[in-house]
Amino acid sequence: MLKFINIAGDVVVELHPDTFSGSNSLVGEVTERLSKILNFSSFGIKLVSSGTVLADQQSWHELGKPQEIQLVTLPLVTHCERDLLAAVRREDVCKVEKILQKPHDAACTYPDGTPMLVEASRKGNHEIVKLLHRALADINSTGRNGRTALYEAVAAYNLAHGHFEVVHFLVDAGANTDQPDWLGNTPLHAAVSGGGGYNTEVVRLLLKASADMDQPNSQGVTPLRAAARWGHVEDVSALLDAQADPNKADASQGTPLLAAVQRGNARMVRLLVEKRAQVDQGQQHEAPLFAAIHSQHVDIARCLADAQADVQKTSSDGMTPLHAAAAQGHLPMVEFLAKAKASADVNKADATGDTPLLSSIWLGFSDVVRFLIECRSDADVADKSNNTPLHAAATQGDVAIVGALLQARADPDRRNDDGETALFTAVWSDHLEAVQQLLQAGADMHVLDGKGSSVAHIAARLGRAPLVHALLEAGADMHRVDCQGATPMQEAEAGGHQEVVDLLLGRTDAREASYL
Template identity: 30%
Template sequence: DTALMVASNMGHIEVVKRLLLAGADVQRRNKQAWTALMFAAAKGHLAITKRLVAAHAKLNAHNRMDETALMFAAEQGHVKTTAYLLDKGARVNLRNRAGHSALSLAQQNKKTRVIALLKKHGAQTHTMPVAPKFKPAKNKKNRKLYQGWTPLMVAAWEGHLDAVKQQLKKGDLLIEKGPQDETALALAAQQGHFSVTKLLLAKGANANQTDAEGMTALMRAAREGHSRTVQLLLDSGAKINTHNKSGYTALMLAIRAGRNTVVTRLLAHAANLDVQGKDGHTALSLALAQGQDALAVQLLDNGAALAWRDDDKHNLLWMAARFGNQKMVERLLSKKVFSVAEKREAAFMAAIRYGHKAVVNQLLKSGANVRARSPEGNTPLHVAAGAGEVDVVNLLLERGADIDAENKLRNTSLLIAVEAGHVAVAKRLLEKGADWKVKNKMKQTALSAARAGKNPQMIKLMNVQVKKDKDLFGLF
């Protein structure tokens, strides 16, 4: 990954600006063909997404899996980022290699606001590709006619109980595998065909057989939300805490897919809450990331470990704040394990960046410092201004934020709002007396930044303010 990709992924807008000014290649790809725009969109970093698009990042560039920035934003439920990409011309009906579009990914993850937004922009509902209908193979040479599946596999996938019985009588073996090492049992479980799954188990199918990705029948059933089939597999000896090659268990897959009925069933069978996937997620962090607030609180109350950290060293309080989970923030603060100021400020900044005013207020009441500084010298007001969160800006100003504080690049909150194109925020800061004449290290003022940005509304706003100051103080 390039420095621009890393900065885009981590949300460091100031670093992104400097890298672009220094000539960083916005079209550069990593080994998986990801671009900086994909990283920014996947994390919902709207200000960075805007900056990259302004630098002519290709909106519809796709990685090795044919995934686009819009798909990532939609899948994660980033409404503002999705809306921005659509407004800029991102193609809404492209599909990835698995056949998913931005709409189907949003539907899969129950991102209702994004779903409505995509449909408004012409997203088309489509049927995902499935295995062909069952037709008995005419001879042994055609046993793997259907995508490399045996007739038993096809019958199991389609849920044809009589056909499954017929193929078993003909001698089809339960242990035979498809191209990805999938078995008939795995396919039946994935589709939720209870009777077929029950028959295959009764005939001796291995409930714990894994495929090429380390997936078991239980994982497939859990991910697809087939609660009865999950219970059947558990009763038949399926191991509940086995993990796939990504380090995910059946519980984690069910949480990520929003299968709450299955989650409840797995918890009743004492599923391990603290398994950590290769991406760093646990069941609790996944619940937070998926916006499943009640489930997150339930997992915490059931004893989920508090020591979680992601690859960027963010903790659970940061995660709860970042996704605006007030109840979880309250519970975590009550545990008194996140009382270190540095960690609380990190969570505070996350709540501000993503516009969760209620959580920002909650953390202020718990002692968060309205004049705290990030390593780059940004205050909470800088972050709110850069994110375009005018309601949070108002709250911070009410709580005593320094309106003209400068970061290490000597940018004020007004300068940041102007550069990011947030007219409403810039207007509010000017109304509160922000000094537009302050120069940053690049000798820019808010006025010169507005002119450089070529945003007509911003230029008009700044010109009105300049005239007002001239009339009032006789400047120039």
């Protein structure tokens, strides 16, 4: 055994020479080992044999295989702290080494609390990082933001600036790969985050060092979820290959799959699905399939459906995926959902009673309406206020949709909760062409609404001469009184609508009605 003795002749450490006999730099190697054993800066350890301080490059064989070596530890100084901090910041390797050899304490920090090792790692200066490590700088010390040297080296990663070498060195030196910052982010979170997406080599290095791939931050976001959110496919692939949990959700129930869908990244979605990501798991208001619909990615929706995503799944407001697609007017998505292997129910109503057909009509998506009608959507199904698709189309004044619904045998005389037919809503909305279309289809123009008024009363009350004319041409009864005992003529006179009055006075039956 090779004994290391202090000045008093006491044995401090014993090492077996076989563990380093093949080394060409015995002294340098032994100094590093003693530094770790004694928890002391290697710059402050001097080895003496036969009264001579040994050089780092000398080997055990060159020394004649001694049995004892004197070990001297020099006291650390702190009087050059300002110079040392400045040298590290400006990356002056020679100056840093010269000061540390005094030997100088490597535990000093900048005014904001940042340790020198963290600063050097952020800059990617491999040589200074090694020097500080030799001086026994705490490898896991943190600044005020809780970030370690490893975290900073990963977060500031730039291959050209030497950050990979720094990361590799710190990992090999035993840096804690899972130590979180003040937000709970680990070095692995840092590796997968950011706009570059070029850190996969670092991700694999951290995973090889047994970094916890499923450790969440303070928001419950795992590295896999973060990688998916940033759209870094290669990082996602590396994490999945290492068996990261594809279904671990964050605090808002967002999963890696949902993040991948929201990014619109089909390749990433396929990777996650292949690793058994749950296709219906997601945030309260948005499962992955809904996210694909909102971003109008049919290829992703198809991938999810092929993986057995529930095309009938409803959101908190009762909307199905087909509702969502129809509300966006995205015909390719509507066609896919309606024709999917597990096809969506075209007549399923949401919380307000709207079917996909009603939703698309209210929003004026005529191509979607025509397709849904072709898919046998019920043209008479009503919402919770008993408004039918024809009520909606008449309100919108979309003659193409009105025509398509009438052709699909929609009932023009179906009443809503206010007792109004589609003809009433067309009159209220002042859509002449829709009124004419409904009249030609045989809509009942004499029926009274819940307030006892006919469409003629309403048209006259609103002063809408073209509508009154259309009703007259269709044979509307202008003698009929409403619940207040008023005729259309009296409604027009009360409202000061002279054009309507003149129009009605031009008809004998209207003139007679005014004297009743």
